[in-house]
Amino acid sequence: MEIQSKARAGTMQSSDVVVFVEPADQLTIEIESTVLKQFEHLIRQRIEQQLATLEVTRGLIRVSDRGALDYAIDARIETAVRRSMEG
């Protein structure tokens, strides 16, 4: 899949995550999290895996995490990418 326009998914509730995506020539992932110190590497790994599953190879991905578990990260990334293709 290809990120074609700016899109977002997720909410600022606890245990959720807001994902912003926009087109870019390279893949860049920026993470802001309430648990950044302990979990940044795991969050990044999960985002990379999910982008790989969706076959997204480029784009700017900005993530504002409120303590989301893996399934929620996966779902919000998927929704943001799909929305970027519809918009």
Add this chain to the structure above:
Amino acid sequence: MSDPTLSLRRSLLYVPGNMPSMLQNIPVFNCDTVFIDLEDAVPLNEKDAARSLVSKFVASYKNRNKEVFIRINALDTEWGYDDLLSVLPSLPDGIRLPKADTPEIVERLDTMLTEMEETLGLEIGTFKIIPSIESAMGVINSIKIARCSSRVIALAFGAEDFTADMEIERTKKGAELFSARTRVLWAAKAAGIQAVDTIFADVGDMDSFRTEVELVKRLGFTGKSLVNPRQVDVVHEVFAPKPEEIEYAKQVIEAIIRAREMGTGVIALNGKMIDAPVVKRAARVIKTAVSQGLLDYELDDEVIYGAK
């Protein structure tokens, strides 16, 4: 869960589909069933997000300790079919179908579920259906709806939409619901499936809630849809079998075991005939009692149905 007509389904709790903080609590809620909601609890512009979140949550929910039903959007909306495509691969126990006004609507869902089961390589009939009876037409058709598919394991009355459809106020005493409730009950009982009562929306008014649960238990409902985890314990308390009911149920089971040893499926207990329906009812009492810690008893399906 081996036989869905026998599984304990007293407390059926709605959980909004687009809130990770609520979804993640599903394993610790003490209800028997959850209805994960993609319909009224999800705003129109979040339908896609909720669908994705719910399917990924359900797929990640291993070692399930309760039944998981998904309330999809009605099939005549633009979301209903996509909801199914998205959530069924995560293997929920079934679908709660809103606006099940006619048997044809439920049959349409049945066909879609069969197609999905074929695609997923599952046994036909894996996914169950709980139709929501929530309009005047649904109430009138409930008798046919209860029998239109073997997937239909319960009818769920929905008073909020029903009173809106009738253009009447819903009161806490619920006199305006009496005829509709009774008809839904008859339909379910005649078809040999479960009758599930409507939600009670005022979470702060636990006294009126308890009164309503007591009423519907007396009428014959064996489950209630709930909007808040705080309501679960009241339902379990009210639906708990009394000690004399448990004692009688044990006698019934012992009697039928004796009958089976003698090679028959029917026997008298204190002058009353004990056969399959009586045994099934006793089994339900025992399962309820065991689940609430009122009784320590092991009951396997062979006792209930006899060896094949």
